[in-house]
Amino acid sequence: MEDKTILSTKNPIIKNIRLLQEKKSARDQQGLFIVEGIRAVSDLKHKKVQTFIATRNINKDAFCKEETQWIEVSENVFSFISDTKTPQGIMAVVYKEQYSLDKLKYKKNSIFLVVENVQDAGNLGTLIRTAYGFGVEAIFLSSSCVDLYNPKVVRATMGVELPIFTNINISDCIHQLKQKDITICVTDLQTDTYLQNCEFNKGVALVVGNEANGVTEQTKELADKKIKIQMQNNLESLNVSIASAICLYQICIGNC
Amino acid sequence: MEDKTILSTKNPIIKNIRLLQEKKSARDQQGLFIVEGIRAVSDLKHKKVQTFIATRNINKDAFCKEETQWIEVSENVFSFISDTKTPQGIMAVVYKEQYSLDKLKYKKNSIFLVVENVQDAGNLGTLIRTAYGFGVEAIFLSSSCVDLYNPKVVRATMGVELPIFTNINISDCIHQLKQKDITICVTDLQTDTYLQNCEFNKGVALVVGNEANGVTEQTKELADKKIKIQMQNNLESLNVSIASAICLYQICIGNC
Structure with missing residues (x-):
């Protein structure tokens, strides 16, 4: 040309x-x-x-x-x-790349990340990059998430090679993962179960939620495990990309 | 008035x-x-x-x-x-608050955070907030760090109540912490020691470094322990606030 x-x-x-x-x-x-x-x-x-x-x-x-x-x-x-x-x-x-859900491989110890309604491009970029670093097999973004192709997200995820599915219906996605024997794990400030006390001995999907409101109640109800990070000083919550990174780290070292 | x-x-x-x-x-x-x-x-x-x-x-x-x-x-x-x-x-x-180093309390299991030359206000804000959430006793910022009183840092650290020392000479600071029997732990991509294999059974100071270059060689030489986070996919490194959060989490659960 x-x-x-x-x-x-x-x-x-x-x-x-x-x-x-x-x-x-x-x-x-x-x-x-x-x-x-x-x-x-x-x-x-x-x-x-x-x-x-x-x-x-x-x-x-x-x-x-x-x-x-x-x-x-x-x-x-x-x-x-x-x-x-x-x-x-x-x-x-x-x-844009089109990934087919049918071709997705589910290995015994696969880790997946499901992202519900994360709004900040910086947070989404960091989430994706960190997930890649911890060997996450695929990421699923709900239709309400900030656009994966937003220039700020594109910059932050430079070099990341991993299937990312967009416009996902979270409930359908969770049902499909469960059928493949993947444990659905959500972050939940209301639970009494601390992350460090959980065992992760098979495939896990971590579900994380919106910056202000966390994972929706509807999605929490579909979870196999609800976890929270032990904190001090009555800090309400950690930034979503920080909390997700800590969970992925713990899942990864418990699972690799 | x-x-x-x-x-x-x-x-x-x-x-x-x-x-x-x-x-x-x-x-x-x-x-x-x-x-x-x-x-x-x-x-x-x-x-x-x-x-x-x-x-x-x-x-x-x-x-x-x-x-x-x-x-x-x-x-x-x-x-x-x-x-x-x-x-x-x-x-x-x-x-501005003035904290006196002499009044700082060193408890048996105290965790400290030493920040060397972190340049991004967003990163410093997230670092301080996360450290507060993990019960860090005090934070030391090198003189080359972005200003603690930068409006963006001030916004991100709203509600955080913890002594933060600024304009710190890192080498003096480390010597002083060592005298109080605090283990100096630096993040280092060159080490073979993974974070999850470390034991933290007494007071620890985590030293983290600049976004692009990490902790300086000079500071690494003063460390008791060099640690890195186990990663996959050849990702060079994690964002400094993400990496620090994961280290603080691991130190905290190994130490609390």
Whole structure:
């Protein structure tokens, strides 16, 4: 495909990229999202790129190995479509990955993470990254979660290679995991069971919830185990990404 | 003291409050910092307030019980000095607390947290809050850390009541803790010792380091124990507040 040069922020391709940065609805409708920055774009590996957009100083050969559309833009245009304060001059329009639930492998000691209604992009990014670090096999995000393809989440999860299912109905998901003999474990401030006293000796799915309200009552009722982290000083609760990380750590060392 | 009303952003008191919001140097020089928002200001408890600043709709009696200066400002002036996008119309100029190292109590199973060169205000806030939740007795911040009185850190640590020592020389601090028979434990990606295999059966100080570079080599050399968190998928490292939380959790359950 021939390279293009675009020098106006009014160009429809440029306008659409800005839409993809800003609007979940545009990302959903087009099945595309934006990855930005030298390291993140270099790290795309198996992901399918639709278009690269770069400023003149970027070396095309370092990024664009196949017959993918390469668009050169002015620094002004790049700033207009960049989500960062100090743009690095390279971004890619990437096809969203579609994972099939049917192909998911359930191993004896698999760990899964189910995320219900987490709203903060920073929290979701940290959650996903930490889950990857603890060998979680797959992540399920409820339809009410912040968008996985939000630029802040994309930045935080750079290099993470793991199936993430979006727009999940939590109740269906839990039923399906239970059928595969996975123990459903929810965090619950009302329980008397401390995390460190739990045994995790087979497949586990950890369910974590919204920043302010935790896991919904409806979802708690579906759980096999309710756990909480032992705390002092009457601190109400830990940040959701901190609490989840501690649970995953404990499940992982009890299970590996 | 008589109440005042200020309607101009050019008033020197207003200009100084903005300085206190924005500049560590101003906070250091004046020994003052800003606490903002209804809940945070209600939560000040034992902290000494120099001045309250509020918009007209705020009920003075709910906040200002003693003979403290109360300044009413216009919404425009409040927005000018507020650090938040949706100001709640109340802030307090607060005296920094001075903790004396000599008065610090070292109990048999005390846990301390030593923070070396953490740069992100969000990370420091989460670290302090989590440490409080795990019953840490005191926190020591190296002089190169982000300012404890940065508005973002102040917001994140609302309600936390625990001695935090700032501008600490890490090496002096570690020597002093060792004299009190406290085990110095650093996070180190190069070690072979996993956190879950460590025993913590007396006082422990956990030392954590900078987001990009971890704990300095110089500080690692002073440690009694070097630990790392067992991870998978070749993830280089966890976020500093996540890693610290997991270490504190493990120390806490091994030590309580």
